[in-house]
Amino acid sequence: MTGPNVTEDEQDNFAAARWVMAIEEGLSPEHAEAFHVWLAARPERAELIARQAALPGMARHAQRQAQLEGAAQRLAQQDLARRRANEQALRSRRRFLVGGAIAAGAAALAVAAVMAPRDRGEHTAEVVPEELYETTSGEVRVFDLADASRIWLDAHTQVSVRMTRKQRDITLAAGRLFVDVARDPDRPLFVRNGQFEARAVAAAFEATAFADRTGIAVTEGIVRLTGGRGGRAIDLGKGQCAWLSASGEIATSSASAIAAWRQRRMVLSDRRLDAALAELSRYFNRPLTVADAQLAARRITLSFSIADLTEAEAARIIANAVGADLSDQANAGILLSPAAGGADAGVGARVNPR
């Protein structure tokens, strides 16, 4: 730390640490004088001493916080584990880490579990902070993580992030996220869900965990996807995506306009109408639905901005594309139904704005 390229600030920072250690042990009058001379030479040095003095308090606060929040966190994790147990048992024989405990209402709540070496019988202490992120209806948010990776959360998404020395873990409990992974060959980043595990060292990709659509799509780098029946592993590169079917098959294909939702664009590529409406509904308070089985199975390819749209306007765009009628539902939702007068009748459909 004291090589020729070390800046004056860094030298001061290190010197401040040494002075505080020495002061704690007791300074002789000569050393005290030397300390005062050092301190007086640069005004910022007093702040560096104050920071050193503040560090143990932060450490103790972290321990207290862990004790207080540990109990609440364990309860939340148990609850989440219970709710997921059946689903996971059915879908996958492979065991994945379930680390996501999502606190309702908190967009980003950091909790910490500080474990002293003797608690675990290990040689070194490991501090494992977990950060919980959540978005609600229509919300698309971006967060910077401690490792300089960046995550975008689509609407109705819940993730938890845990950074350890050996790896970076993101658990996608629900919804869809996009990760721009900061390069760190020694610490791979994992995105896990009950059905798949995606591993990357330096990449950018989208991970989706919708009720009817689960998988990943890659925009940069290489991502290794493990999951599906038999826990198969495949590497996906730029522009490739992989979707897991209900039976556990993995289907890969090329993809464009990945994660356009970050720019509030809805890009539907050969999607079933019911799935498209479910996806679109994530951004609105009024659900968009289709009851007619034949219409629900219609496939749709469409791209439009949802930035300033109301539910009614979004529903109108879709209805026009497939030639359907719109009607308001008792539950405040909007229903698409086959056009009464044939394929073109949807153009004249009526729906109340809100």
Next chain:
Amino acid sequence: MAEGGQVSGAVFKPAKDEGADLAADPLFQTFRVLTPALRRFIANRVRNDADVDDILQDIAARLAARDPEAPVDNKSAFLFSIASNLMKDRDRRRLVRRQGEHVTLDDLEIADPQALQDQVLEGRQRMQLFLAALNTLPAREREVFVAHRMEGQTLLQAAESTGLTLAQVRKLVEQAMARLARKVWKD
């Protein structure tokens, strides 16, 4: 910096009958050593010099009033914490005066929720940075930092439990402290 010369100034001269005891108190000795640093730390946060002197005086008074038998693990942390608390009290009293002297200190806790929120958020962000920084420390450095600075082990105890020499442990702790401070206050 002119403050350097004021370390043993009259401001902190203890009462005569307690003088000998207080001068021998390690905490008071540490206070004398750290006075220029505390003075600058306070001056960076309050407006006028009279306030700085008052707060330093208050710290000295508190040190004189405390039970000398009660050990203080971390003397520098203790002194800077007193300084911070006294500055906070000062802000509260000032706010009370502005609001017409009819508000009790208890009421004041919720008088400025935004300030409180900012303070908590700031704390949370620093805490996140601290935990992330602690995680990325080399294993040995983390181990001795946790033992010595967090769990209150002496350097000697830390040396015994790790099998390192005292000098090695001291150096590791110093490196950990410098690294943590650099990462927590990287702005």
